[in-house]
Amino acid sequence: MLGLRVFDFTLLILLFVLVLFCGLVFSVVGFSGFPSYYDELVYVGCGVEYVVNFTPPINCNFEHPPLGKYLIGFAVLIGLGNALYLFLVVGSSLLVYFLVRDLLGSGLLGFFAGFLLVLDTVFLNTHRFLLLDPPAIFFLLLSLYFVFSRSSALISGFFFGLGVACKFSVVPYFLVFLYVFVVRWGLTKRFFRGLLVFVCVSLVSYLSTYVADLVLGPYAVVQHHVAMFSYMFWRHGFSLPVALNGLLKLISKVEVWRYGGGFTFTFAGNANTTMFLVGSEFIPGSGSLVILGLGLGSVFWYVMLPSLMINTYRVLTRKPGFSEVFACVAGWVSLTTILPGPLDWYYVNALPLLYANVALLIKNLTRNREDILKYLVPGLVGVQSLITLLTLTGLIPYRISFPLP
Numbered sequence: 001m002l003g004l005r006v007f008d009f010t011l012l013i014l015l016f017v018l019v020l021f022c023g024l025v026f027s028v029v030g031f032s033g034f035p036s037y038y039d040e041l042v043y044v045g046c047g048v049e050y051v052v053n054f055t056p057p058i059n060c061n062f063e064h065p066p067l068g069k070y071l072i073g074f075a076v077l078i079g080l081g082n083a084l085y086l087f088l089v090v091g092s093s094l095l096v097y098f099l100v101r102d103l104l105g106s107g108l109l110g111f112f113a114g115f116l117l118v119l120d121t122v123f124l125n126t127h128r129f130l131l132l133d134p135p136a137i138f139f140l141l142l143s144l145y146f147v148f149s150r151s152s153a154l155i156s157g158f159f160f161g162l163g164v165a166c167k168f169s170v171v172p173y174f175l176v177f178l179y180v181f182v183v184r185w186g187l188t189k190r191f192f193r194g195l196l197v198f199v200c201v202s203l204v205s206y207l208s209t210y211v212a213d214l215v216l217g218p219y220a221v222v223q224h225h226v227a228m229f230s231y232m233f234w235r236h237g238f239s240l241p242v243a244l245n246g247l248l249k250l251i252s253k254v255e256v257w258r259y260g261g262g263f264t265f266t267f268a269g270n271a272n273t274t275m276f277l278v279g280s281e282f283i284p285g286s287g288s289l290v291i292l293g294l295g296l297g298s299v300f301w302y303v304m305l306p307s308l309m310i311n312t313y314r315v316l317t318r319k320p321g322f323s324e325v326f327a328c329v330a331g332w333v334s335l336t337t338i339l340p341g342p343l344d345w346y347y348v349n350a351l352p353l354l355y356a357n358v359a360l361l362i363k364n365l366t367r368n369r370e371d372i373l374k375y376l377v378p379g380l381v382g383v384q385s386l387i388t389l390l391t392l393t394g395l396i397p398y399r400i401s402f403p404l405p
Contacts, residue, residue, distance in 0.1 A: 017115070033394050034121075037345065040129040044081075047073025047130075056213045058224040063231045067165035067209040068132035076130070085127045088134045093118040095141035096352045100359050102149045103323045108373045109359040115381050116355050119388045121297030121398060126345045132167040133348040139163035140170050141352060147180055147198075148326065157198035161205030168232065169349050172336040179329050183322055242341045249342035250335075250350075253301055297391050297398060299384065304354040307361040308332065314364065324360065331357045 046060035051073035057066035075084040093114040101110030117123055127134050140163040147156035160177065163170040177198060185191035213220040249255050308331040314320065315328050330353040337349035366372045390396040 033398050034125045034128075035344070035399065037126070037129045037131060039131060039345075043069050043072050043132060044076055044130055047071070048076060049073070050212065051077060054212060054215075056216050056220065057210060058213050058216065058220055058227065062224055062227050063235075064132055064167060064228070065165045065206075065209065066212075067162060068135045068167060070209070071135055071166075072130045081130050082128075085130065085134055088138045089118060089124065089127045092134075092138050092141055092352065095138070095145055096355065098149065099141065099145055099352075100356050103327060103356065104359060104363050104368075105323075106363065106368060106370070106373065108370065108377045109363055112362070112377045112381060113352075113355045113359040116298070116300055116358070116384060117352055119298070119381075119384050120351060120355075121388060121391050122344050122347055123351055124388075125398075126348050131345050133169065133345045136163050136166035136170050137349050137352065139166060140173055140349075144173075144176070144330070147177055151184070153181070153194040153198040154201055157201035158205045160198070161202035162209075164202070165206045165209040169337045169346070172333050173330070175333050176326070176330045180326065183325075236340045238339065243339040246338040246340065246342045246346070247305075247335075250301065250338060250347070251305055253297070255342045297388070297396075299387055300355065300358055303358055303361075304351075307357045308354065311357050311360050311364070327353070327356050327360045 042061055046055070046057075047069035049055040049060050050057065050066065050070050057069070061069065071084065072081065075081045096117050097110040097114030099110075100113040101107050104110070139159045143156045143159035143163060146152045146159065150156075156177070160170070160173075163173075178195070181191055181195050181198070185194060207221065210221045210224065213224050245255055308328065311324065311331070312328045315324055334350040334353040338346045340346060362373075362376070366376065387396065391398055
């Protein structure tokens with residue numbers, strides 16, 4: 001009973017601080033040194049069209065699923081667009097708290113992961129704009145919570161479908177749910193029944209968001225998906241340089257771009273021979289090399305990928321528990337969302353599971369000793385709070401850019 005009271009008190013403090021901090025950030029801080037994301041204009045315009053004029057989604061921004069734009073349209077029309085995304089910041093952070101608490105059996109580590117998420121300047125800045133990734137990750141976290149903490153394939157499938165209906169970056173996480181079903185039920189009738197329920201409910205909740213397309217005819221939904229997938233394969237097809245750029249930003253918070261002409265990377269051998277490694281054509285531009293850094297928005301960006309790799313090593317070399325494997329599988333799957341490039345809003349999808357892996361590494365290093373965690377966790381949260389505050393006030397630059405010859 002005492003342990004439950006401690007968890008409840010921790011949750012209450014977390015909720016209060018999150019609401020207070022996010023309210024201050026969204027209402028007071030000017031974000032003058034932070035980038036703006038103009039994709040918001042498209043989503044707001046189409047979202048309002050969907051709601052006001054009942055415009056079929058295929059006729060306005062067919063490139064992405066419609067649910068996120070419906071939510072944006074409703075929120076903008078009633079004047080609560082920023083309030084909705086403030087709710088998503090707090091909601092996603094609380095869901096990370098619940099997930100990590102149940103995953104690692106520690107309210108302190110849940111507090112640590114949830115608090116780091118809301119203090120992450122990339123996460124915060126992305127939620128300033130009405131984009132599709134914030135509602136997508138919120139629904140995904142709801143789905144993960146219900147499958148992991150509540151063992152409900154039906155409710156989990158419902159929210160998973162809604163997440164996919166916001167953005168397709170959620171789709172790879174199906175592998176995580178499949179792992180959970182296999183471990184909990186084995187290859188039994190219960191597994192196939194639960195998987196069937198999950199898939200069917202997900203499809204129903206996903207496809208229900210395309211009902212407006214049917215005004216154009218019975219095959220409009222199919223035509224919409226053909227156009228959408230064609231665009232995605234053309235616009236977001238896999239590219240090794242872009243994928244490496246996404247990982248580079250995760251590892252070092254640095255992006256490297258080359259504008260103008262062609263770019264090749266070769267390895268020189270003997271007798272004037274060369275081995276071609278990477279080649280890519282970039283959009284014509286200034287012809288200069290530009291390196292963009294994100295400053296120190298979150299010091300834990302530098303330990304997220306190492307944490308995932310160390311946790312994976314432990315899983316592969318020891319007899320792991322279900323929670324450890326779950327965290328590692330979810331962490332690696334989350335990296336698929338940043339391979340299309342180093343855009344800030346792509347990282348929204350990966351950060352919750354990567355911070356969960358940082359929490360798992362701390363648990364292993366401290367052997368889950370509460371007497372150590374109760375001093376270590378507040379200290380780490382305090383350091384990140386200070387860095388976030390300094391970044392928001394402009395004393396630490398959010399982004400540094402400089403051209404090289």
